[in-house]
Structures are given as structure tokens and as C-alpha cells.
């Protein structure tokens with residue numbers, strides 16, 4: 001593995017780890033090569049998009065860590081009513097939302113304020129709840145790197161999209177590009193929706209802090225934030241990590257939080273919620 005060096009990586013929650021081997025993927029070929037190397041060397045392979053839904057608790061991530069820096073976007077079909085937009089998996093979601101709103105292409109506007117990349121948003125099937133909108137809603141097809149390092153084209157049914165879930169979480173295939181069918185709408189209408197969603201976000205979520213957004217999944221439609229709040233944990237802290245006062249499902253790092261603190265805090269949250277409501281909380285964030 002002479003080409004790859006180790007590298008320190010960091011998430012939006014400001015958790016830090018060393019990647020044993022590190023590669024920035026700038027093209028589909030880079031993903032194929034990374035997958036093939038991981039197969040021949042029998043290395044684990046970890047893909048990082050924006051790192052906005054990952055909590056690193058290991059000091060070192062063994063094997064090859066691939067940071068997605070593949071940024072491309074093109075219209076592949078257009079009618080009077082819609083465009084089919086092919087977007088690379090490393091494309092920043094914030095940029096995509098602004099560009100599609102300005103162009104008058106509907107589908108992403110309610111996600112205004114969602115950090116990360118298209119790959120992470122499809123892997124997680126990122127959502128907005130007012131109104132309910134999933135990032136995968138407009139996906140019609142995609143190219144993946146499969147378990148053998150081969151590119152395969154799949155349609156939307158393949159993804160089995162559900163709450164916080166897509167098939168990629170099971171198959172560990174790599175999303176390279178996705179094509180979205182976006183209806184044409186008045187940009188002013190789209191802008192209003194986007195701004196409304198962002199304003200709600202700003203009113204209900206802590207801004208400008210080190211976080212990974214909602215840490216736990218909602219349970220049967222009940223908000224995890226509500227359960228954590230009612231368990232009396234708003235503001236509760238362990239070392240450098242604390243439960244936000246503004247949104248109880250947001251865990252925030254003051255900057256100096258250690259992995260042990262995060263592990264302890266999440267264990268306490270799970271225990272208190274279980275004690276009070278008899279339910280098991282499950283992480284939404286991918287813990288590595």
C-alpha cells in the first residue's frame with residue numbers, strides 16, 4: 001500500500017480518529033480502485049461523505065478510509081415538465097439545494113440546512129418532517145460499486161427506502177452517482193419552501209455548534225428528543241459532550257470531548273429513557 005498514507009479525520013461532531021490508509025476519491029475509478037484494493041488486501045473499507053452523521057469512537061480506523069471528493073452534476077434528460085439530474089455522490093447537499101432552487105427544479109428544497117453529501121443523504125435516506133420529505137424521494141436510478149468492485153446500475157426500488165434507511169446500509173455498496181427526476185416549479189415558490197424549512201431549523205436546533213444532528217432514531221413516530229427531554233436530560237453533560245438545551249436529541253461537543261465521554265453520555269441517555277419509558281433507543285448516527 002505505498003500510495004496511501006495514514007490521515008487524521010474529523011466529523012462535524014468533532015470526533016477524531018486516525019485512518020490507517022486514506023484516499024480522496026475524485027472519480028468513479030477511484031472508488032472502483034479502492035474497493036478492489038480492499039478486496040485483494042482483505043482490508044475493511046470505510047466511506048466518509050461530509051462526516052455529519054458519523055461519531056468516531058475508535059482511535060484508529062483500520063483499513064482504507066475513502067473521503068468522497070467526487071463532485072459532478074449534469075442534466076441527462078429534460079422535458080417541459082421536469083429534468084433528470086445526475087449528481088455525483090460527493091456533491092455537497094447545500095450547494096445542490098441552492099442550485100436546484102435557483103434553477104426552478106423541485107425535490108430538495110425542504111432539506112435546506114441539511115449538511116453533508118448526496119452519498120450520505122441517500123445512505124441515510126435523510127429526512128425532513130414539515131412536510132415529510134425524504135432525500136431519496138426523487139431518485140430514479142443510480143450507479144453503485146458492488147461487493148465485487150463492479151459498477152452496477154440500479155433503479156429506485158433497489159434502495160428499499162424507509163425511515164432512516166436504504167439498502168446501502170446492508171449491502172455496503174458505494175453510491176457513485178444518482179439520477180433524480182425533478183419537476184419544474186417557480187423558483188420563488190421553491191425558495192419560500194426552502195427558507196421556511198431553514199427558519200424552522202434555526203428556531204428549533206442549536207446552530208454553529210459541533211454536532212451530528214439527531215443522535216437517536218425516533219421510536220414508532222415518537223420523537224427521541226421528546227423522550228430525552230422528558231427523562232430530564234436537557235443540558236446534561238459528560239466531559240466535553242452535552243445534551244443541547246434547545247433540542248434534546250442533539251449531542252454537542254464543546255470541542256474537547258473524548259470518545260469515552262460520548263460513550264458514557266449515550267449510555268446514560270439510553271438507560272434513563274429505558275427507565276422512564278421502557279423503550280430502547282437506537283443510534284441514528286453511524287458509530288465507527
Ligand SMILES: Cc1cc2nc3c(=O)[nH]c(=O)nc-3n(C[C@H](O)[C@H](O)[C@H](O)COP(=O)(O)OP(=O)(O)OC[C@H]3O[C@@H](n4cnc5c(N)ncnc54)[C@H](O)[C@@H]3O)c2cc1C
Pocket residue numbers: 012046047048049050051052053054068089090113114115116117118119120121122123124125126127128168172173174175176211212213214286
Ligand atoms: C446540524 C445538522 C443537522 C442535520 N439535520 C438532519 C436532518 O434534518 N435530517 C436528517 O436525516 N439528517 C440530518 N443530519 C444528519 C446528517 O447530516 C445526514 O444524515 C446526512 O445526510 C449525512 O451525510 P454525510 O455526507 O455527512 O454522511 P457521512 O456522515 O459522511 O456518512 C454517513 C453514512 O453514509 C455512508 N456513506 C456516505 N457516502 C456514501 C456513499 N457514497 N456510498 C455509500 N455509503 C456512503 C458512510 O459510510 C456512513 O455510514 C444533520 C446533521 C447535522 C450536523
